[in-house]
Every structure is written in C-alpha cells, then in structure tokens.
Amino acid sequence: xxxxKYLIISIFVVLFxxxxxxxxxxxxxxxxxxxxxxxxxxxxxLGRDFAVSKEDEDLQNIFNNFVYGEVYNHGNLEPKLRELxxxxxxxxxxxxxxxxxxxxxxxxxxxxxxxxxxALYQCAPYVGFPRVFAALEEANKVFKNKNIKLPLQxxxxxxxxxxxxRGLEIQTNTFGRGILDAYINAPANQKHIREYLSSMCFGxxxxxxxxxxxxxxxxxxIMIISLxxxxxxxxGHATGNLSVGNSKDTLIEAVTQCIPYIGYPRxxxxxxxxxxxx
Numbered sequence: 402x403x404x405x406k407y408l409i410i411s412i413f414v415v416l417f418x419x420x421x422x423x424x425x426x427x428x429x430x431x432x433x434x435x436x437x438x439x440x441x442x443x444x445x446x447l448g449r450d451f452a453v454s455k456e457d458e459d460l461q462n463i464f465n466n467f468v469y470g471e472v473y474n475h476g477n478l479e480p481k482l483r484e485l486x487x488x489x490x491x492x493x494x495x496x497x498x499x500x501x502x503x504x505x506x507x508x509x510x511x512x513x514x515x516x517x518x519x520a521l522y523q524c525a526p527y528v529g530f531p532r533v534f535a536a537l538e539e540a541n542k543v544f545k546n547k548n549i550k551l552p553l554q555x556x557x558x559x560x561x562x563x564x565x566x567r568g569l570e571i572q573t574n575t576f577g578r579g580i581l582d583a584y585i586n587a588p589a590n591q592k593h594i595r596e597y598l599s600s601m602c603f604g605x606x607x608x609x610x611x612x613x614x615x616x617x618x619x620x621x622x623i624m625i626i627s628l629x630x631x632x633x634x635x636x637g638h639a640t641g642n643l644s645v646g647n648s649k650d651t652l653i654e655a656v657t658q659c660i661p662y663i664g665y666p667r668x669x670x671x672x673x674x675x676x677x678x679x
Contacts, residue, residue, distance in 0.1 A: 436462075439470030446473075446480075446506040468661045476654040480510035482616070483658055485520040489620045490659040492521060492536040493528045493627035499662075500539035505547075514549050519556060519611035520620055526602035527624045556609040565596065568604025575618065575641045618645050623655055626671035627663050635671065639678045649675055 443451045443465065451469070453461045473483065484507035491499050507517050521540060525533045544551055559567050572580045584595045607617055622638045625631050642652055656671045 435466050435470040438474060439466045439468070442469040442473045446509060447502065448509065464661065472658060472661060475657055478651075478654050478658065481507065481512045481516070482619075482655075484510060484512060485516065485616070485620060486623050486655050486658045487662070488517065488536070489520055489524050489624050490627040490662045492524045492532055493624045494662055495532060495535075496662055497535050497539055500536050501543050504540045504543040508543070508547065514544055515553055515556060515611045518553055519609060520616075522609070523606055523612070523617055523620055524624050526606055527621060528628060556611040557605075558608050558610060559604055564604030564608075565600040566604075567608050568599040568602070571603045571607045571614075572599060575614075575644050576637060614645050615642075615647055618642050619647050619651065619655055622652065623659060626656065626667060626674075627659060629663070629667040629670070632670070632674065635674050636678065639674050643678065649678070 440451060443449075446469075451461075451465050453465070478486070484503055487503050488500065488507065491497070491503065504517055508514070517540060518537070521533055521536050524536070541551060569580070569584070584592075584599070587595045607614070612620075618638065618641050622635065622642055625635045625638055639652060643649070652675045653672065656668055656675070660668050
C-alpha cells in the first residue's frame with residue numbers, strides 16, 4: 402500500500418516539475434522571440450549588435466526589446482520616415498545622446514543628408530534654435546565620419562522680398578483663410594509676432610526644398626506633441642496634416658513611433674487630439 406502511495410505521489414511530483422519546466426520554456430521562448438526580433442531590427446538599421454552596458458542592463462534590455470522588437474515592427478511607416486520622425490522627436494525632447502545613432506540609421510535606410518538636415522532645420526521655429534544646433538552638432542559628426550561633404554547645398558527658395566508673401570500663402574493654403582483674419586485683427590502690440598510667424602516659420606522653413614509639404618507638416622506635429630502641453634498648436638497642426646493629405650492613421654502611427662522618447666502622458670494626449678479632429 403505504501404509503495405502504491407509513494408508511486409502516486411512520485412508521479413504527481415514528476416508531472417508538476419514537467420509542467421513548470423514547460424511553462425518556463427514557453428515564457429522563455431516568448432521573451433526570446435521578441436529579443437530576437439529586436440536584435441534583427443537593430444542589426445538591419447545599424448549593421449551591428451545592440452550594445453548593453455552592465456550598469457543598467459535591465460533597463461537597456463527593456464528599451465531594446467520594446468523599441469526594436471515592438472514599435473519598429475508596428476504599422477507600415479516606411480523606414481526613412483520612421484527615422485525622420487524619431488530624429489525630430491529626439492530633438493524636441495533633448496534626447497541628444499541618441500541623435501547620432503538615428504542619423505546613421507536614417508542614412509542606412511535611404512534618407513540622404515539633405516533630408517535629415519531639413520528635418521532638423523524644420524524643428525527650429527517650434528522647439529527653438531538652441532535645441533536644433535545641439536542636434537546638428539551630433540548629426541554633423543556622423544556626416545563627417547561618413548565622408549559626406551559639408552556644408553550641404555542650400556535648400557532656400559525665398560528672398561528677403563518674397564519670404565513673407567510665400568509664408569502667408571502656405572499658411573492660408575494649409576490652415577484656411579482665418580489666418581488672414583487673425584493677421585489683420587491682431588492687436589497692434591502683437592502684429593509683429595504674426596509677421597514673424599508668416600515670414601520666418603512658414604516663409605523661411607516651409608518653402609525650403611528637400612522635404613515635401615506632407616512630410617514637413619507631419620514632422621511639425623511630432624515636434625509639437627514631443628514638447629507636450631501645446632494642445633492648441635497640436636490641434637491646429639493635426640488639422641493641417643489632414644489638409645495636406647496625411648491621414649489620422651498616419652498621425653497615430655507617427656505618434657506610436659515616439660512612445661519610447663516622449664512617454665505615455667504625451668502620447669495619450671496626442672492620440673486624444675487626433676481623435677477629436679474632423
């Protein structure tokens with residue numbers, strides 16, 4: 402009787418151990434698959450393995466698996482656009498330590514130096530010149546290492562005489578005739594701000610070659626939501642994106658690409674803005 406009892410207990414123990422091992426292997430396989438996808442994507446973008454420092458190995462592994470194992474494999478944004486989105490988001494959020502790596506990745510997936518520079522230049526009216534110059538310092542190091550001759554050819558298309566009119570034209574075409582009313586009705590002590598906006602933001606930057614209007618306006622929306630707390634401006638540029646031909650789905654995919662760099666509060670605020678626009 403004791404032998405039978407012992408045999409039954411032994412069988413249950415063996416089955417329990419087998420079940421634990423199987424579940425552990427299954428969980429390990431799931432984690433391993435995500436890590437494998439992450440490493441493959443990173444190598445595809447940069448031609449090398451992801452480097453993990455021993456000081457913060459857990460956090461770096463979480464970052465690597467999430468960014469390259471999940472975010473980069475979600476949706477259908479073309480690789481070049483993903484990298485330009487990432488670069489402007491990093492510039493807005495002062496992620497300068499990651500700029501060089503993503504400039505290199507952008508070059509590897511088909512972006513040229515002019516497109517990368519124009520994406521960074523486009524940030525200036527929205528995030529301020531200091532952040533852009535800091536990002537360009539990192540970008541220029543990569544260009545020099547890649548033997549890309551600097552300075553690049555100027556992409557400017559306006560003169561001192563035409564920048565205001567061209568800028569105002571782009572504003573009204575993108576955001577509607579209400580821009581003219583806002584300009585005309587601006588208080589006297591604020592009219593210069595309206596003039597600067599048309600001449601500098603839209604005249605000096607939106608008229609440049611190197612990026613098309615759809616890309617510039619998409620990147621602008623990303624800069625603004627990466628700053629956070631700019632709901633009125635973000636709403637205006639979300640609507641502007643629809644005006645120039647970008648869809649809500651494209652906006653959501655672009656925001657998704659930024660989650661690792663801007664966090665969930667700013668991400669969810671951006672999604673709420675997109676969902677409200679018509």
